[in-house]
Amino acid sequence: MMDFGSFTYQAPATSKANAESGYDVPKGVDIRGRYDAQFATILTRDALQFVADLQREFRGHVKYAMECRRDAKQRYNAGVLPGFDPPTRYVREGEWTCAPVPPAVADRRVEITGPVERKMIINALNSGAKVFMADFEDALSPSWENLMRGQVNLKDAVDGTITFDDKARNRVYKLNDQIAKLFVRPRGWHLPESHILIDGEPATGCLVDFGLYFFHNFASFRKLQGQGFGPFFYLPKMEHSREAKIWNSVFERAEKMAGIERGSIRATVLIETLPAVFQMDEILYELRDHSVGLNCGRWDYIFSYVKTFQAHPDRLLPDRVLVGMTQHFMRCYSDLLIRTCHRRGVHAMGGMAAQIPIRDDPAANEAALELVRKDKLREVRAGHDGTWAAHPGLIPACMEVFTNHMGNVPHQIQSVKREDAANITEEDLLQRPRGVRTMEGLRLNTRVGIQYLAAWLTGTGSVPLYNLMEDAATAEISRVQNWQWLKYGVELDGDRVGVRVSLDLFGRVVEEEMARIEREVGKDKFKKGMYKEAGKMFTRQCTAPVLDDFLTLDAYNHIVVHHPRASPKL
Numbered sequence: 001m002m003d004f005g006s007f008t009y010q011a012p013a014t015s016k017a018n019a020e021s022g023y024d025v026p027k028g029v030d031i032r033g034r035y036d037a038q039f040a041t042i043l044t045r046d047a048l049q050f051v052a053d054l055q056r057e058f059r060g061h062v063k064y065a066m067e068c069r070r071d072a073k074q075r076y077n078a079g080v081l082p083g084f085d086p087p088t089r090y091v092r093e094g095e096w097t098c099a100p101v102p103p104a105v106a107d108r109r110v111e112i113t114g115p116v117e118r119k120m121i122i123n124a125l126n127s128g129a130k131v132f133m134a135d136f137e138d139a140l141s142p143s144w145e146n147l148m149r150g151q152v153n154l155k156d157a158v159d160g161t162i163t164f165d166d167k168a169r170n171r172v173y174k175l176n177d178q179i180a181k182l183f184v185r186p187r188g189w190h191l192p193e194s195h196i197l198i199d200g201e202p203a204t205g206c207l208v209d210f211g212l213y214f215f216h217n218f219a220s221f222r223k224l225q226g227q228g229f230g231p232f233f234y235l236p237k238m239e240h241s242r243e244a245k246i247w248n249s250v251f252e253r254a255e256k257m258a259g260i261e262r263g264s265i266r267a268t269v270l271i272e273t274l275p276a277v278f279q280m281d282e283i284l285y286e287l288r289d290h291s292v293g294l295n296c297g298r299w300d301y302i303f304s305y306v307k308t309f310q311a312h313p314d315r316l317l318p319d320r321v322l323v324g325m326t327q328h329f330m331r332c333y334s335d336l337l338i339r340t341c342h343r344r345g346v347h348a349m350g351g352m353a354a355q356i357p358i359r360d361d362p363a364a365n366e367a368a369l370e371l372v373r374k375d376k377l378r379e380v381r382a383g384h385d386g387t388w389a390a391h392p393g394l395i396p397a398c399m400e401v402f403t404n405h406m407g408n409v410p411h412q413i414q415s416v417k418r419e420d421a422a423n424i425t426e427e428d429l430l431q432r433p434r435g436v437r438t439m440e441g442l443r444l445n446t447r448v449g450i451q452y453l454a455a456w457l458t459g460t461g462s463v464p465l466y467n468l469m470e471d472a473a474t475a476e477i478s479r480v481q482n483w484q485w486l487k488y489g490v491e492l493d494g495d496r497v498g499v500r501v502s503l504d505l506f507g508r509v510v511e512e513e514m515a516r517i518e519r520e521v522g523k524d525k526f527k528k529g530m531y532k533e534a535g536k537m538f539t540r541q542c543t544a545p546v547l548d549d550f551l552t553l554d555a556y557n558h559i560v561v562h563h564p565r566a567s568p569k570l
């Protein structure tokens with residue numbers, strides 16, 4: 001039995017220990033992940049019962065939502081363009097607002113993000129940012145070890161007891177008196193959790209992430225962090241408001257279980273798929289009692305543009321480095337998001353500039369910082385209420401830009417309405433980005449995609465590559481762009497030599513880039529790492545006749561490790 005102070009949750013008496021796994025599990029739940037005494041403090045019978053209850057109540061809705069995604073894909077592949085939904089016009093045109101913003105998170109001018117790794121959690125909470133988004137998604141390779149350690153780390157962080165002893169550097173990390181407010185980003189709806197079977201089926205990854213975190217932390221969070229509200233979440237990769245509706249029901253179910261007021265949980269939804277830009281009002285409407293804004297997930301958004309238009313050769317992208325926020329379709333997306341959020345009374349969050357500090361080259365470092373400042377200045381001037389940084393070293397620069405512009409007011413919700421953005425059309429939001437395609441673009445996609453995948457397969461979900469932050473979203477752009485260029489045999493027009501992308505050319509590029517990676521990382525690391533496997537996987541995905549929906553779905557099979565080791569893959 002678990003005691004939450006005012007409320008007591010009791011799992012049904014039918015549960016029994018799962019002798020094979022070592023965990024004490026309720027009926028219908030089977031744990032296939034490694035036993036660890038620390039993990040067992042998270043995977044308690046009551047917490048698992050809560051996750052199983054969520055799974056049983058919502059699995060049908062999730063399956064239906066995924067079927068709808070497949071139907072939509074078929075329509076787009078048949079030539080239909082995404083657009084505003086006529087039946088929900090009343091939602092877009094109606095006068096309604098979301099619940100007032102909780103005081104604890106009124107000021108979100110700079111948010112840091114990072115995986116749920118112990119030292120990084122402490123560094124991020126101490127970074128001076130207003131918010132830390134702890135990531136089970138783009139920045140995390142979802143191995144059993146990473147996920148479960150992440151839950152242990154978050155519990156210690158919420159309790160305020162988290163420490164990290166870096167013996168090699170003789171340094172003990174602990175929390176400062178003033179720390180950032182914690183948001184947690186569970187995985188997207190599409191990802192399974194194959195180490196936890198519920199009624200014989202892999203659990204839905206995000207319900208595991210959400211359920212375990214909520215169960216163990218809601219009481220402490222509300223007391224120590226949320227000023228009576230919370231916990232707070234970021235919700236990724238949704239394509240339609242029906243998916244937001246499921247989250248809203250999950251939140252209501254969790255609030256009921258915990259005996260806390262409806263509307264306590266708050267979430268910011270990432271608008272990071274092309275179909276979702278036409279659903280922003282609808283998404284906020286579904287979550288109106290639980291919303292605390294939208295965020296421009298720019299990297300996944302670019303990935304989604306390619307994916308949505310995979311059968312539209314008239315909408316090919318230029319080199320990845322040319323698809324920035326000043327492209328017409330990206331600017332319109334950000335402007336419309338600001339208008340929508342402010343009209344509904346919630347934060348319009350900016351996105352991630354991928355630059356990170358460059359330690360060994362002051363001039364290059366200053367140039368990178370200048371790009372970050374420029375990006376943030378554009379965001380704050382446009383009306384964003386806050387932004388993202390990938391590294392603690394960028395917080396002062398981002399803070400300075402937002403504070404210079406906003407002063408002491410916590411946000412611009414009331415002051416910048418962006419009514420001009422009401423005129424943004426479907427055509428504006430879909431406009432093909434301008435620019436050239438080059439051999440170096442193809443090479444960089446390949447080099448980055450393979451190195452990222454090699455890191456992901458060995459447990460690291462965000463990496464520095466060529467002085468930029470790379471994570472699952474940025475790697476996806478590399479993958480789908482190569483796939484698109486190959487499928488349509490595009491001309492690399494930026495090189496002015498009339499070369500077209502073909503299987504032969506791509507084969508040579510992979511070979512040469514693998515050799516370059518080996519030179520760059522060194523023979524020893526190359527041999528010990530997963531570069532060869534990553535090279536094969538990336539090549540298969542770029543040349544597949546039918547585009548895989550996600551890079552990480554295929555790759556996930558390679559990181560599932562079942563204990564006992566009877567069936568390593570699902």
Ligand SMILES: CC(=O)SCCNC(=O)CCNC(=O)[C@H](O)C(C)(C)COP(=O)(O)OP(=O)(O)OC[C@H]1O[C@@H](n2cnc3c(N)ncnc32)[C@H](O)[C@@H]1OP(=O)(O)O
Nearest residue numbers: 113114120123124138139299352390391462463464469473
């Ligand atoms: C598209 C999207 O979804 S964006 C959101 C998801 N992506 C992310 O969150 C990426 C977050 N950023 C990172 O993971 C990292 O900054 C990386 C991988 C890009 C670079 O990491 P590193 O090469 O280790 O950075 P570097 O060596 O400069 O780190 C210096 C210090 O800052 C810390 N640090 C770096 N990034 C972060 C972070 N995001 N949060 C907390 N601490 C951080 C390091 O732990 C290190 O601490 P130490 O000095 O105490 O040892």
Ligand SMILES: O=CC(=O)O
Nearest residue numbers: 297298299300473
């Ligand atoms: O999650 C953020 C993104 O840009 O993708």
Ligand SMILES: [Mg+2]
Nearest residue numbers: 138297300473
């Ligand atoms: Mg993303």
